[in-house]
Amino acid sequence: xxxxxxxxxxxxxxxxxxxxxxxxxxxxxxxxxxxxxxxxxxxxxxxxxxxxxxxxxxxxxxxxxxxxxxxxxxxxxxxxxxxxxxxxxxxxxxxxxxxxxxxxxxxxxxxxxxxxxxxxxxxxxxxxxxxxxxxxxxxxxxxxxxxxxxxxxxxxxxxxxxxxxxxxxxxxxxxxxxxxxxxxxxxxxxxxxxxxxxxxxxxxxxxxxxxxxxxxxxxxxxxxxxxxxxxxxxxxxxxxxxxxxxxxxxxxxxxxxxxxxxxxxxxxxxxxxxxxxxxxxxxxxxxxxxxxxxxxxxxxxxxxxxx
Amino acid sequence: xxxxxxxxxxxxxxxxxxxxxxxxxxxxxxxxxxxxxxxxxxxxxxxxxxxxxxxxxxxxxxxxxxxxxxxxxxxxxxxxxxxxxxxxxxxxxxxxxxxxxxxxxxxxxxxxxxxxxxxxxxxxxxxxxxxxxxxxxxxxxxxxxxxxxxxxxxxxxxxxxxxxxxxxxxxxxxxxxxxxxxxxxxxxxxxxxxxxxxxxxxxxxxxxxxxxxxxxxxxxxxxxxxxxxxxxxxxxxxxxxxxxxxxxxxxxxxxxxxxxxxxxxxxxxxxxxxxxxxxxxxxxxxxxxxxxxxxxxxxxxxxxxxxxxxxxxxxxxxxxxxxxxxxxxxxxxxxxxxxxxxxxxxxxxxxxxxxxxxxxxxxxxxxxxxxxxxxxxxxxxxxxxxxxxxxxxxxxxxxxxxxxxxxxxxxxxxxxxxxxxxxxxxxxxxxxxxxxxxxxxxxxxxxxxxxxxxxxxxxxxxxxxxxxxxxxxxxxxxxxxxxxxxxxxxxxxxxxxxxxxxxxxxxxxxxxxxxxxxxxxxxxxxxxxxxxxxxxxxx
Numbered sequence: 142x143x144x145x146x147x148x149x150x151x152x153x154x155x156x157x158x159x160x161x162x163x164x165x166x167x168x169x170x171x172x173x174x175x176x177x178x179x180x181x182x183x184x185x186x187x188x189x190x191x192x193x194x195x196x197x198x199x200x201x202x203x204x205x206x207x208x209x210x211x212x213x214x215x216x217x218x219x220x221x222x223x224x225x226x227x228x229x230x231x232x233x234x235x236x237x238x239x240x241x242x243x244x245x246x247x248x249x250x251x252x253x254x255x256x257x258x259x260x261x262x263x264x265x266x267x268x269x270x271x272x273x274x275x276x277x278x279x280x281x282x283x284x285x286x287x288x289x290x291x292x293x294x295x296x297x298x299x300x301x302x303x304x305x306x307x308x309x310x311x312x313x314x315x316x317x318x319x320x321x322x323x324x325x326x327x328x329x330x331x332x333x334x335x336x337x338x339x340x341x342x343x344x345x346x347x348x349x350x351x352x353x354x355x356x357x358x359x360x361x362x363x364x365x366x367x368x369x370x371x372x373x374x375x376x377x378x379x380x381x382x383x384x385x386x387x388x389x390x391x392x393x394x395x396x397x398x399x400x401x402x403x404x405x406x407x408x409x410x411x412x413x414x415x416x417x418x419x420x421x422x423x424x425x426x427x428x429x430x431x432x433x434x435x436x437x438x439x440x441x442x443x444x445x446x447x448x
Numbered sequence: 449x450x451x452x453x454x455x456x457x458x459x460x461x462x463x464x465x466x467x468x469x470x471x472x473x474x475x476x477x478x479x480x481x482x483x484x485x486x487x488x489x490x491x492x493x494x495x496x497x498x499x500x501x502x503x504x505x506x507x508x509x510x511x512x513x514x515x516x517x518x519x520x521x522x523x524x525x526x527x528x529x530x531x532x533x534x535x536x537x538x539x540x541x542x543x544x545x546x547x548x549x550x551x552x553x554x555x556x557x558x559x560x561x562x563x564x565x566x567x568x569x570x571x572x573x574x575x576x577x578x579x580x581x582x583x584x585x586x587x588x589x590x591x592x593x594x595x596x597x598x599x600x601x602x603x604x605x606x607x608x609x610x611x612x613x614x615x616x617x618x619x620x621x622x623x624x625x626x627x628x629x630x631x632x633x634x635x636x637x638x639x640x641x642x643x644x645x646x647x648x649x650x651x652x653x654x655x656x657x658x659x660x661x662x663x664x665x666x667x668x669x670x671x672x673x674x675x676x677x678x679x680x681x682x683x684x685x686x687x688x689x690x691x692x693x694x695x696x697x698x699x700x701x702x703x704x705x706x707x708x709x710x711x712x713x714x715x716x717x718x719x720x721x722x723x724x725x726x727x728x729x730x731x732x733x734x735x736x737x738x739x740x741x742x743x744x745x746x747x748x749x750x751x752x753x754x755x756x757x758x759x760x761x762x763x764x765x766x767x768x769x770x771x772x773x774x775x776x777x778x779x780x781x782x783x784x785x786x787x788x789x790x791x792x793x794x795x796x797x798x799x800x801x802x803x804x805x806x807x808x809x810x811x812x813x814x815x816x817x818x819x820x821x822x823x824x825x826x827x828x829x830x831x832x833x834x835x836x837x838x839x840x841x842x843x844x845x846x847x848x849x850x851x852x853x854x855x856x857x858x859x860x861x862x863x864x865x866x867x868x869x870x871x872x873x874x875x876x877x878x879x880x881x882x883x884x885x886x887x888x889x890x891x892x893x894x895x896x897x898x899x900x901x902x903x904x905x906x907x908x909x910x911x912x913x914x915x916x917x918x919x920x921x922x923x924x925x926x927x928x929x930x931x932x933x934x935x936x937x938x939x940x941x942x943x944x945x946x947x948x949x950x951x952x953x954x955x956x957x958x959x960x961x962x963x964x965x966x967x968x969x970x971x972x973x974x975x976x977x978x979x980x981x982x983x984x985x986x987x
Binding site for chain 1: 489490491492493500501572573575576577579580592593594595649664665666667668691692693694695697698699701702704705706707708835836866867868869870872873875876886887888889901908909910911
């Protein structure tokens with residue numbers, strides 16, 4: 142297993158280089174960011190030239206990329222236009238988004254799996270149909286609609302929660318945005334669990350377990366659920382990365398200053414160090430989450446071996 | 449054994465969660481007497497000579513006082529730290545300071561505080577975005593050459609006489625120059641700024657009614673009243689918390705929920721509800737901003753003879769009244785000159801100066817465009833940036849109005865550009881082939897600021913590259929004139945040239961809009977559409 146992990150970690154190096162390369166070129170393709178720094182005013186050519194020289198924008202693209210990579214390996218992700226270093230931005234943004242993602246994942250796992258188990262065990266009955274219809278509704282509502290709606294209802298009408306999140310992003314304020322972020326994935330988790338449970342409910346080992354006289358809850362939690370969770374865990378694992386990147390909309394609605402906010406600002410102002418740095422970290426998070434999922438398989442199903 | 453594995457994983461997950469969540473909660477400083485207001489993340493570090501947009505500008509207005517300040521009601525430039533600014537020839541000025549002013553760190557505000565700050569702002573290697581504001585001072589070309597490195601470190605036109613006096617020599621006559629000194633680029637800086645620049649940027653120190661309590665970049669700037677403020681306009685509240693919002697809809701929702709006291713930008717989507725939501729706590733008043741449709745005069749198709757008729761015709765084809773009513777819900781006023789109502793009659797605003805060219809007249813529009821040889825290529829595309837400001841709505845309405853007037857569905861289309869940066873790049877690279885949107889927010893309330901930077905040959909913001917010898921001549925004359933009233937009249941004569949040539953179609957004057965909670969009162973916007981923060985009272 143150790144060798145397997147090392148091999149997987151080594152594989153990340155080319156992915157890391159490839160992704161930074163692609164993102165760097167895509168951001169560059171958006172054009173010169175210096176003109177926009179001066180607002181509606183035409184940039185003073187001498188000052189603009191100075192800024193370009195400072196940001197290595199006057200060099201050919203390949204040199205810019207090499208310079209950027211050289212800096213990264215010294216732990217320097219460059220500087221955003223407002224004078225803050227990108228690592229500083231990351232240090233403030235990632236914990237916030239990570240918290241939001243964790244809240245979303247917990248909601249998604251608990252609610253999704255419970256709903257999925259209930260409806261999967263009662264396939265075809267009323268509760269199952271209700272859950273299916275509900276998840277269909279949830280899947281078809283875009284995040285910005287559910288976000289603004291829940292924000293207005295819970296934040297303004299009923300005043301149960303603050304409509305926006307304080308800069309420190311305490312956990313209790315993240316519950317509502319976490320729910321909004323989790324909604325769509327939650328529906329998928331429910332449906333995946335339901336199908337998987339319904340399928341395995343007729344498997345031989347469940348029948349054997351029941352025939353042995355094991356109590357029903359034990360059969361469901363230890364035997365049925367454990368085997369049914371593999372596709373769900375795969376989904377949730379890949380979802381971690383998707384949620385962190387996809388938080389742009391949710392973070393904007395609830396004014397959370399996390400990764401989505403920094404990415405949005407970076408794109409709007411064509412701040413390549415911010416965009417490339419953040420996306421690179423997101424790619425790494427994605428890769429690590431995938432690795433974690435693969436390792437979790439062995440916990441769920443000991444027959445799976447790594448070589 | 450298997451159970452143990454499960455428990456381990458569980459423990460790990462909990463541990464990760466705990467580390468990640470760290471210390472949440474505890475929102476810090478108390479709110480009593482403090483006003484919370486919406487804010488946008490400023491684009492540049494908060495240095496006076498490096499701040500050229502509204503969001504950073506509003507902070508400087510709270511942290512600094514300069515030689516002059518624009519009266520928040522009338523816009524008139526009034527002395528603050530300047531005791532008097534004297535000149536005999538509109539070119540050599542002697543500035544005398546009042547005594548008793550200090551920075552909040554105890555340093556005295558002296559002539560040196562100004563001269564050092566201005567020298568810093570003008571020097572090319574400091575890359576200050578407002579450097580061109582010092583271009584009228586003698587020696588600017590040496591500290592800020594068009595290319596290469598500077599030959600001097602300080603402006604030769606600035607001389608410190610003593611603690612309270614310094615002289616300024618300009619490189620041309622400019623009678624209203626003292627009135628430009630209320631702009632944030634001209635604020636004084638303490639020696640602390642030069643001693644430890646990084647520390648100063650993290651926590652700016654100024655001489656205004658507020659001091660910085662804490663600044664978390666990108667999320668919140670907390671300012672508190674400075675008790676020892678020597679000026680006569682101290683803060684009437686305990687402090688201001690500026691909170692960064694990415695989405696003005698969220699700020700508005702927060703205001704409705706009582707979570708925020710003041711928004712200074714009501715989102716367009718909420719304009720139809722705002723009266724019902726806020727009643728008397730909604731502000732909508734003129735600001736020094738004008739929107740225009742600028743023509744690329746460097747394009748052959750727009751510079752051939754007769755196109756002035758086409759441009760005037762297009763202007764007449766626009767139903768400004770309807771668009772400002774339907775799309776902007778009266779937060780814009782149809783424009784009839786190239787300045788702004790906030791200047792007032794004395795300052796040079798003249799309603800109707802544009803004449804019939806700015807009146808909606810479809811029949812005349814059609815006829816004029818025909819006389820002028822028709823639209824170049826038979827149609828025009830209006831270029832705008834689609835990323836911010838919801839420009840699409842009004843551009844579409846504008847085209848619709850032109851199409852209806854000309855009786856041709858294809859006469860006008862919108863031409864979106866993805867990002868503001870790309871839009872500005874195309875403009876500065878002179879790659880526009882048709883009219884494009886332009887907005888101008890005044891730096892200081894002078895008619896000069898609405899005309900010279902925008903239409904003078906090769907001026908800094910002359911995006912359409914309009915060039916007209918008689919216009920330039922009139923502007924020079926007006927600048928040299930020592931009688932302000934005569935100068936204003938000469939500027940208006942220059943403006944009449946714009947009316948006949950129409951290098952830019954004036955569309956509408958933009959209002960500032962805002963809303964506030966019932967926790968605060970005495971809220972108003974200044975002519976720059978920025979709330980007058982120090983006057984706000986907490987109930």
